[in-house]
Amino acid sequence: MIKERNLIRQIRRIAAASKNPAVITGIGDDCAILRVNPGFELLVTTDLCIEDVHFRRAWHPAQVVGHRCLTRGLSDIAAMGGEPLACFLSLGLPQDLPQAWANGFLRGLLALARRYKVQLAGGDVSSAPQITADIVVTGQVPSGTAILRSGARPGDRIYVTGALGGSAGTLKQLFAGNAIKPTKSSPHFYPTPRLEVGNWLRKRRLATAMIDLSDGLSVDLRHICEESGVTAILISNKVPIANNADLELALHGGEDYELLFTASKHAKIPSRVAGAKITEIGEIRNRRDYSSAIQILGNNGKVRPLPQRGWQHFAGQR
Amino acid sequence: MIKERNLIRQIRRIAAASKNPAVITGIGDDCAILRVNPGFELLVTTDLCIEDVHFRRAWHPAQVVGHRCLTRGLSDIAAMGGEPLACFLSLGLPQDLPQAWANGFLRGLLALARRYKVQLAGGDVSSAPQITADIVVTGQVPSGTAILRSGARPGDRIYVTGALGGSAGTLKQLFAGNAIKPTKSSPHFYPTPRLEVGNWLRKRRLATAMIDLSDGLSVDLRHICEESGVTAILISNKVPIANNADLELALHGGEDYELLFTASKHAKIPSRVAGAKITEIGEIRNRRDYSSAIQILGNNGKVRPLPQRGWQHFAGQR
Numbered sequence: 068m069i070k071e072r073n074l075i076r077q078i079r080r081i082a083a084a085s086k087n088p089a090v091i092t093g094i095g096d097d098c099a100i101l102r103v104n105p106g107f108e109l110l111v112t113t114d115l116c117i118e119d120v121h122f123r124r125a126w127h128p129a130q131v132v133g134h135r136c137l138t139r140g141l142s143d144i145a146a147m148g149g150e151p152l153a154c155f156l157s158l159g160l161p162q163d164l165p166q167a168w169a170n171g172f173l174r175g176l177l178a179l180a181r182r183y184k185v186q187l188a189g190g191d192v193s194s195a196p197q198i199t200a201d202i203v204v205t206g207q208v209p210s211g212t213a214i215l216r217s218g219a220r221p222g223d224r225i226y227v228t229g230a231l232g233g234s235a236g237t238l239k240q241l242f243a244g245n246a247i248k249p250t251k252s253s254p255h256f257y258p259t260p261r262l263e264v265g266n267w268l269r270k271r272r273l274a275t276a277m278i279d280l281s282d283g284l285s286v287d288l289r290h291i292c293e294e295s296g297v298t299a300i301l302i303s304n305k306v307p308i309a310n311n312a313d314l315e316l317a318l319h320g321g322e323d324y325e326l327l328f329t330a331s332k333h334a335k336i337p338s339r340v341a342g343a344k345i346t347e348i349g350e351i352r353n354r355r356d357y358s359s360a361i362q363i364l365g366n367n368g369k370v371r372p373l374p375q376r377g378w379q380h381f382a383g384q385r
Numbered sequence: 386m387i388k389e390r391n392l393i394r395q396i397r398r399i400a401a402a403s404k405n406p407a408v409i410t411g412i413g414d415d416c417a418i419l420r421v422n423p424g425f426e427l428l429v430t431t432d433l434c435i436e437d438v439h440f441r442r443a444w445h446p447a448q449v450v451g452h453r454c455l456t457r458g459l460s461d462i463a464a465m466g467g468e469p470l471a472c473f474l475s476l477g478l479p480q481d482l483p484q485a486w487a488n489g490f491l492r493g494l495l496a497l498a499r500r501y502k503v504q505l506a507g508g509d510v511s512s513a514p515q516i517t518a519d520i521v522v523t524g525q526v527p528s529g530t531a532i533l534r535s536g537a538r539p540g541d542r543i544y545v546t547g548a549l550g551g552s553a554g555t556l557k558q559l560f561a562g563n564a565i566k567p568t569k570s571s572p573h574f575y576p577t578p579r580l581e582v583g584n585w586l587r588k589r590r591l592a593t594a595m596i597d598l599s600d601g602l603s604v605d606l607r608h609i610c611e612e613s614g615v616t617a618i619l620i621s622n623k624v625p626i627a628n629n630a631d632l633e634l635a636l637h638g639g640e641d642y643e644l645l646f647t648a649s650k651h652a653k654i655p656s657r658v659a660g661a662k663i664t665e666i667g668e669i670r671n672r673r674d675y676s677s678a679i680q681i682l683g684n685n686g687k688v689r690p691l692p693q694r695g696w697q698h699f700a701g702q703r
Binding site: 121277 | 410413414415419420421423427428431432433435437438439461462467474475476477506507508509510511512513519521523526528531533535596597612
C-alpha cells in the first residue's frame with residue numbers, strides 16, 4: 068500500500084545519494100535548476116515505461132524495471148555522444164502496490180544512476196491503474212558535437228557494438244513460459260547503456276551518425292536512413308548474434324541498447340572500444356542507386372529487402 | 386483507434402508550429418538538443434496527468450486536457466520567475482481511443498504552447514490502459530535569480546494572484562452531477578499560467594519565495610514554510626475568493642495555478658501586475674514564536690491552526 072509522503076521521502080533519500088554538480092537545486096522546488104557548462108549544449112530525452120507494455124511484474128522484478136527504465140534514457144544520451152547530468156522520474160503507481168515494490172524499483176534505478184553520476188533531480192508521483200514510469204534524462208555535449216541520426220553519407224560503413232538479439236532471445240523464452248532468473252550479466256534484465264563508447268566516438272569525431280538499438284536493428288537503421296536521406300545494405304553473416312538468439316532476433320529484436328553508428332570508410336574503427344566489441348555490418352548507399360528499402364545480403368549470396376519488424380507499441384507484441 | 390505512425394506524424398506537425406530558438410534539434414533524434422544562453426540557468430519540471438486521477442473524459446474535453454496538462458508545467462516555470470523554452474510530451478493512450486481525442490488533446494496543448502513560444506521538442510508514445518500524459522517543461526532564468534520556495538523570512542508579507550477556489554468550485558459542481566460547458570474564461574477548464582507575473586517579480590527581485598497553487602493554498606503555503614524553516618499566519622477575510630467558491634475551497638482547493646509569494650514588508654507590491662490582481666493575505670512568522678502549524682485569523686477574530694486538506698493522490702479524491 069503506497070503512501071505518497073513515504074514515497075516522496077524515499078525518492079528524496081535516493082536523490083541525495085546520487086549527486087551531479089550540474090544540479091544547483093534538485094527535488095523540493097517547483098522546478099529543478101541545472102547549470103549547463105559554457106560551450107556545451109543540453110540533451111533531453113524522455114521514455115515511458117508502462118506495466119504490461121514494457122515489462123511484466125511476473126517476469127521483471129522491481130529492481131530490474133528500475134534499471135531498465137533508466138537505461139532507456141541513458142542509452143539515448145549515449146547515442147548522441149553525451150555525458151548524462153540529471154534525471155527526472157514521473158511515477159504512477161496503483162494504490163494497492165506494496166511499498167516494497169516501489170523501494171525495489173527505486174533501488175534498481177539508483178544503483179545505475181550512481182554508476183554514471185546521474186542525479187535524480189525531480190519528478191512527480193500519482194496513483195495510476197498500472198505501474199507507469201516516465202524517465203527524463205538530461206545530459207550535455209560540447210556545442211555542435213552531438214552525433215545525430217542525420218549525418219550518414221553514401222559509402223559510410225555501418226557498425227554495431229556488442230551482440231544483438233540477446234534481449235529478444237530472453238523475452239522469447241519468457242513468452243514460451245520458461246522461468247528465467249534475472250542475472251546482472253543478462254542484457255535483457257540488466258542492459259548496459261554504452262555511454263563510454265558514445266563518448267569515445269564523439270571525442271574523436273569518428274561517427275557520422277548514431278542511434279541506440281531500442282526498437283531493433285531493422286527499424287533503427289531505417290531511422291538513420293530516413294533522417295540522413297540514404298539507404299543501406301547489411302551483410303547478414305557479419306551481424307553479431309547473441310548466444311541465445313538467431314539472425315531473425317538480431318535483425319528485429321529490440322531493447323539491446325547497443326549503439327548503431329556509421330563512419331567514413333577511411334575511418335579507423337578499432338574492434339573494441341571501452342570493453343565493447345565493435346563489428347562492421349554493412350554500408351550506407353545512395354538512395355538513387357537502390358530502391359529506398361534497406362537491403363540485406365543473405366548467406367545464400369542473394370540480396371533481398373530487409374523487412375521492418377521491430378517493436379510497434381500500438382500493434383500489440385512484437 | 387490509434388496508429389503510432391499517425392500519432393507521431395501528428396505530433397511532429399504540431400511541434401513544427403511552435404518554435405523556440407533555444408531548440409537546436411527537436412523531434413527526430415535520440416535526444417533533443419537545447420541551447421541555454423550564457424549567464425542563464427536551466428529550469429526543468431515534470432507533471433503527470435492520468436485519466437480518472439487528474440481528469441475525466443466525461444467532464445474534460447480533449448482540448449481542455451491538453452491545455453491543463455501544459456499549464457501545470459508552465460505554472461511551475463512561472464513560480465521560479467522563469468521563461469519557458471521547450472516542452473516534452475510522453476503520451477500513453479488506450480489502443481481503442483479515437484484518433485480524434487488525440488488530435489484534440491494535441492490542439493489544446495499546442496494553442497497554449499504557441500501563446501508562450503514553447504516548442505514541443507520531443508517525447509515518447511506508448512499504449513496504456515488509461516490516458517497518461519507526462520509533460521516536461523524546460524525554461525531559463527538568469528543565473529542565481531530563480532525565486533525558490535526557501536527564501537521566506539519572518540515578517541515577510543504573503544501575497545496571491547487572482548482569486549482562489551474557482552477551479553475546485555467547478556469540480557464540486559461536476560461531482561454534484563451538474564453538466565458544465567467548458568468556457569475559455571473558466572479557471573478550471575482553461576487555467577492561465579502566471580508567467581508574466583512571475584517574470585515581473587523576478588526582474589525586480591521583489592519576491593523572497595514563490596510557489597504556484599496546484600495542490601491548494603493550505604498545502605502549498607506549508608511547502609514554502611517547510612523549505613524556508615518558518616511558519617505563517619493567514620487573515621481569512623483577506624483571502625480573495627472566486628465567484629463560484631467559498632473560503633473552504635479557496636483555502637484547500639487545488640489547481641488554481643495562481644502564484645503564492647512572499648515579499649519583504651518594506652517592498653512596494655502593486656495591486657495589479659500584468660493584468661492579475663495581487664492581494665496581501667498574511668504574514669510569515671518565526672517558528673520559535675508560534676507552533677510550527679500555520680495559523681489562520683478567522684472572521685470571528687480568533688486564531689486557529691489551518692488544517693491541511695489539499696490534494697492527496699493516494700488518498701483518493703480531495
